[in-house]
Structure formats: structure tokens, C-alpha cells
Amino acid sequence: MAGPFVSAEDLVPALGGATGTIRDSQQGALIRAEGRFDPRRLHKTRRALARVRAATARARFGVIGSSTVAGTGTGTGTDYRTGARAKSFPSVLSARLTAAGLPSRWDNFFGTANYYQETNAIDPRIGLGAGWLNGPQALGGPIFLNQSTVNALTFTPVNQFDRLELVYSTGGGNPGSFEVLVDGAVVQTISTTGGTALAKFNFSPTKGNHTVSVRKTVADASTVYIHSMECWDSTLPAVDICNLGWGASDAAAWYVTTPATRPMPALTMQAFDLVLILLGLNAMDTSSLGTLSADVAAWKTAMQGIINTAIAAGSEVLLMVPQWSTADATIQLAFHNAAYELADSNLLNILDLSYRFESYAKQGELGYNISAPSHVGVEAHQDIAGALAAALLTL
Known part of the structure; x- marks a missing residue:
């Protein structure tokens, strides 16, 4: 599905139903266009960012995910978590937006991250x-x-x-x-x-x-x-980035609707402008070739439930395909494809980290891999934040 590379200036007009690869030449952001980064799919987010730019109201983004979102891999110590929150890609995204002239902050916490x-x-x-x-x-x-x-x-x-x-x-x-x-x-x-x-x-x-x-x-x-x-x-209205990372979690743990204090009712209460979802790593790492079909189906069902809950609360959704891990490549690709199916069926934008980083071996060559099976370090989080910032700043 290879397609032309375009500049940041050409990003919006080039997306009228096209397929291929969209590249922001300045930030190096690779966004596969099967899921597309289409501003028409983020009307509410665009309005929210416009209000921040006009200093009339704040915007709120929630980032759902597991230990990668929480920042594991970016910190010091034997578990690579000491000091991790400030170096996690949601925090770095906030800094990138601010540096580009769009005020942002992360003066919040949600849960213990496990x-x-x-x-x-x-x-x-x-x-x-x-x-x-x-x-x-x-x-x-x-x-x-x-x-x-x-x-x-x-x-x-x-x-x-x-x-x-x-x-x-x-x-x-x-x-x-x-x-x-x-x-x-x-x-x-x-x-x-x-x-x-x-x-x-x-x-x-x-x-x-x-x-x-x-x-x-x-x-x-x-x-x-x-x-x-x-x-x-x-x-001073700003884009508030809320890190919802939860170590060792995946879609099944997130899609819990009762009692009224669990993840989905809490997501409904927050009603973020934009919800970014980076899940799948733990589901891949616990799957097997013998159970793959059932595992992928169950993951898609739970993911669809999360997406439905976010949309019903008035949020828009951006899906993220996770980086590579040490899991079997066939298993990982099955989950990656499932993410694209979710993006296509729900008309969602998607940022594919597996495509961006190419392979687990390439992640190693870049110095991104920190600890098996899937934790990546500070430079990878900077990379992820740069890709998201490059895309969001086009809105």
C-alpha cells in the first residue's frame, strides 16, 4: 500500500480518500493512510484547539494505555520507572505542543498506574x-x-x-x-x-x-x-494532557462497565475532547498461535466497547498501533490488522508505531528497546510525541 510522501503543507489536501503513507517531512512522522490522518475525523478536537489558540477555553486529551503510556522504560532503576511520568510520551507531547505555540500542561494524575x-x-x-x-x-x-x-x-x-x-x-x-x-x-x-x-x-x-x-x-x-x-x-487556557496509563493492562481490563466506579463509567464522566488509545502489547504477549483467532476477536470486542464508550461521551478517538515486542510476528501482525479494521469500521485516525519503527530489530538498532518484551526508552517516547504533535498541529 505504498504511496507518495507529502510535506506537512500538503498533508490536508492529499487526504481526500487516498491510501498510502503520509509523511511529515520535518518531524519524520509516519502515519499509514489505511487508517488515515484526516482532519475531517477530528472536528471536535479542531474546535477545542481553536478555543485554546483563541484563549477562550481549555481542551482535554486522555491517553489510554498500558505501561508504555505510563512511561515504563523512560525512567531509571531496575524497573526503568523512577522519574518516568515526566518522560512519558503524553508529558513530552504536552511540551512539544507548548514549544510550538499551543499552550499545554499535565497538572493532573489518574490512578496509581498499578x-x-x-x-x-x-x-x-x-x-x-x-x-x-x-x-x-x-x-x-x-x-x-x-x-x-x-x-x-x-x-x-x-x-x-x-x-x-x-x-x-x-x-x-x-x-x-x-x-x-x-x-x-x-x-x-x-x-x-x-x-x-x-x-x-x-x-x-x-x-x-x-x-x-x-x-x-x-x-x-x-x-x-x-x-x-x-x-x-x-x-490561561491550555491543552490538558491526562495520562491514563495502567501497567500490565489491555483492552479486556479497560472495558469494564460495572459497578459505576470502574473504567468505562469513569471515561464517560471525564468526557475528554480527544481520547488516544494505545493498547495491544499485553494481549499480544499473552496470546499464542493456537488461540490467536479467539484472542484477536476478544480484543477487538473489548476495543470496540472502549471506542463506543468514548464516542458516546462526546469524545473523538485516535487509535495507536503499538511498537514491536518479542512476541511472535504472526501474532503481532494479527493484532495490528485488527487495529486497522477497527479504525476503518469506526472512521478513526490511526498512528502506527510498528510501521514507524519497522521491526523489533530496527527498534534495537535505534537504541529504543530498553527491556523485553516491549518497553522502549526516552528517545522512543520523544519520537512518539513528535509524531503526535506533528499531526495534531495540522488541525
């Missing part, structure tokens, strides 16, 4: 007192749970902000209460009694640099669940 014991090492903006553990899964993997102590969960964004939104769960077994503090001062006490549901708390501090804290009101066995915190500056 690494709660390493939370502060992965993301130093988050402080985790004793007693905070992995809870049930939602956006960003397991949420933060405390059912024992009054030690604080703290969040100190890099940028100044004057708006805060905190998402928590109500209901469940033995619901407790918690305090929200800004710079050590209690601004709200919240009870989580009631039916099982997601709830929001919003607060508007004076614009500045702040630390937000959450702590149980009583050191007892009652339970408090914290999903996310998101901070922004209402006077």
Missing part, C-alpha cells in the same frame, strides 16, 4: 503517606485506597493554578470521610456514604503554586477511594 508502591518515585509531584494502597481499577489503573490511617495523599503540580477537580468514589463497603486541604488548610470535609457512584469536588483557590492534600478524618477501618486530581489555570 505501581502505588513506587508512586512518588515515578511521579514526585505525588506524595503517598503510609496506608494508601491500590484500590479497584478505573482510569489510570487501580485508584488510591485508604482504610487505616489519617496520613495524607498529596499533589503538588508544577504550574500555578486556580481550579481544582478531585474525583472520588461513594458507597462500597464501610464508606468513610476525608478532608481536602490546600496548603495545609482544610477547605472541605467530604462523606463518601451513599450509593456506589463517582463524585466530584471542585474548588477555586487563589491563583498560585499550591499543594493539595487528602486525608481520612479518622484512623479507622472505613474506606476512602480517590480516583484523580486535576488542576488548571482558568486565566
Whole structure:
């Protein structure tokens, strides 16, 4: 399906139903046109970016994925996760957009990424007192749970902000209460009694640099669940990039619709302008040639459920085909083809990292491979962010 290479200036007019390969000559972004990068498929995203450029409203992008999205491979230490959040491609994408004149920030967190014991090492903006553990899964993997102590969960964004939104769960077994503090001062006490549901708390501090804290009101066995915190500056609208990466996850873990606090209801609540989905690596790595057909079918069903949920919430979707891993090539290609089928049937844009990186061996030659079976390092994340930025900046 090889086709002509075009410049960034020619990207939009060249896409009127054409097939082939689209190349942004300045950033080296390879986007296979079987799925196409077509601005007509991102009307809402274009409007959202236009509002940011006009400084009239913010835009919000959510990035669904596994450990690659979470940043594993970009950090230091034996697990390559220390300091990883700032080097993950969603964070780098934010920096790339800002550098190109489109303000962006990532002053938020969602879940523990399935690494709660390493939370502060992965993301130093988050402080985790004793007693905070992995809870049930939602956006960003397991949420933060405390059912024992009054030690604080703290969040100190890099940028100044004057708006805060905190998402928590109500209901469940033995619901407790918690305090929200800004710079050590209690601004709200919240009870989580009631039916099982997601709830929001919003607060508007004076614009500045702040630390937000959450702590149980009583050191007892009652339970408090914290999903996310998101901070922004209402006077400087930007593209807020929300990293929802969840280590060791894949589509089946994400497509959970009940109870009302799990990933799909949480995705519905957030109603991002754009949802980027990078899943498939873990499904490939656990599949086998003997079960491949059934594995691919199940993955497609779960992926379609995620896509449907995002679209029903008013979001647009951009699919990403993952990089190569050490899994059998036949297995990987079957999943890659399934991603293209999803893009075609749902009229979605698609960014194919496997095509961009050519092969697992080529990833190694580029110095991208960090640890088997599939983790790539800082330079690969820079590469991915560059490809996404190059495409999004054409909107």
C-alpha cells in the first residue's frame, strides 16, 4: 500500500480518500493512510484547539494505555520507572505542543498506574503517606485506597493554578470521610456514604503554586477511594494532557462497565475532547498461535466497547498501533490488522508505531528497546510525541 510522501503543507489536501503513507517531512512522522490522518475525523478536537489558540477555553486529551503510556522504560532503576511520568510520551507531547505555540500542561494524575508502591518515585509531584494502597481499577489503573490511617495523599503540580477537580468514589463497603486541604488548610470535609457512584469536588483557590492534600478524618477501618486530581489555570487556557496509563493492562481490563466506579463509567464522566488509545502489547504477549483467532476477536470486542464508550461521551478517538515486542510476528501482525479494521469500521485516525519503527530489530538498532518484551526508552517516547504533535498541529 505504498504511496507518495507529502510535506506537512500538503498533508490536508492529499487526504481526500487516498491510501498510502503520509509523511511529515520535518518531524519524520509516519502515519499509514489505511487508517488515515484526516482532519475531517477530528472536528471536535479542531474546535477545542481553536478555543485554546483563541484563549477562550481549555481542551482535554486522555491517553489510554498500558505501561508504555505510563512511561515504563523512560525512567531509571531496575524497573526503568523512577522519574518516568515526566518522560512519558503524553508529558513530552504536552511540551512539544507548548514549544510550538499551543499552550499545554499535565497538572493532573489518574490512578496509581498499578505501581502505588513506587508512586512518588515515578511521579514526585505525588506524595503517598503510609496506608494508601491500590484500590479497584478505573482510569489510570487501580485508584488510591485508604482504610487505616489519617496520613495524607498529596499533589503538588508544577504550574500555578486556580481550579481544582478531585474525583472520588461513594458507597462500597464501610464508606468513610476525608478532608481536602490546600496548603495545609482544610477547605472541605467530604462523606463518601451513599450509593456506589463517582463524585466530584471542585474548588477555586487563589491563583498560585499550591499543594493539595487528602486525608481520612479518622484512623479507622472505613474506606476512602480517590480516583484523580486535576488542576488548571482558568486565566490561561491550555491543552490538558491526562495520562491514563495502567501497567500490565489491555483492552479486556479497560472495558469494564460495572459497578459505576470502574473504567468505562469513569471515561464517560471525564468526557475528554480527544481520547488516544494505545493498547495491544499485553494481549499480544499473552496470546499464542493456537488461540490467536479467539484472542484477536476478544480484543477487538473489548476495543470496540472502549471506542463506543468514548464516542458516546462526546469524545473523538485516535487509535495507536503499538511498537514491536518479542512476541511472535504472526501474532503481532494479527493484532495490528485488527487495529486497522477497527479504525476503518469506526472512521478513526490511526498512528502506527510498528510501521514507524519497522521491526523489533530496527527498534534495537535505534537504541529504543530498553527491556523485553516491549518497553522502549526516552528517545522512543520523544519520537512518539513528535509524531503526535506533528499531526495534531495540522488541525
